[in-house]
Amino acid sequence: MEEKFKQIHSNIIKIVLFGPESTGKTTLSEQLARHYHSVWVPEYAREYLQDKWNEQRKTCEPKDLLPIAEGQMRLENKLVKKANKVLICDTDLLETKVYSEAYYIGHCDPILEKYALENTYDLYFLTYIDVPWEKDDLRDKPGERERMFQYFKNTLDTYNRTYVLLKGDKNTRLKTAIAHIDKLLDS
DSSP states (O other), X not given: OGGGGSOOOOOSEEEEEEOSTTSSHHHHHHHHHHHXXXXXXXXXXXXXXXXXXHHHSOOOOGGGHHHHHHHHHHHHHHHGGGOBXXXXXXXXXXXXXXXXXXXTTTOOOHHHHHHHHHSOOSEEEEEOSOSOOOOOSSOOOGGGHHHHHHHHHHHHHHTTOOEEEEOSXXXXXXXXXXXXXXXXXXX
């Protein structure tokens, strides 16, 4: 059962966009994939939770986290086979772990935690909260952006993940991200 949360082996460089809601992760994921003529892994939780909201008018519950993690890894493992040198991930299981702990008072399912820590990526881009917050059906913490940003940053620091902080407008973020990915490709 747990195999479905594990990454398949690949020599592709894997990049994760990581940070609080409404900080430009999806926009940047699309831009980077286009720049590198590759693919990007969308955030499975968005589709899953939007469907849940549309059908039941319910938001995320603890029982949703393992299906979300499974769906995320299924997408990643499928798309890594189609990637061209670089796979851009709009999220990863470590982000799901952060949300689990932030929303459910420090609780994270042991299976989710195990694979959030075991799955590896070459670089994280931590997206800062200096872009306007955009409301939608799923976003619900506009007043907690600073607290959530610190939670994400502390998680990367705690687990010794290699990351670059992205600040500024879309073009500045894109240029910074490309410069760091190019360094990885050159090494």
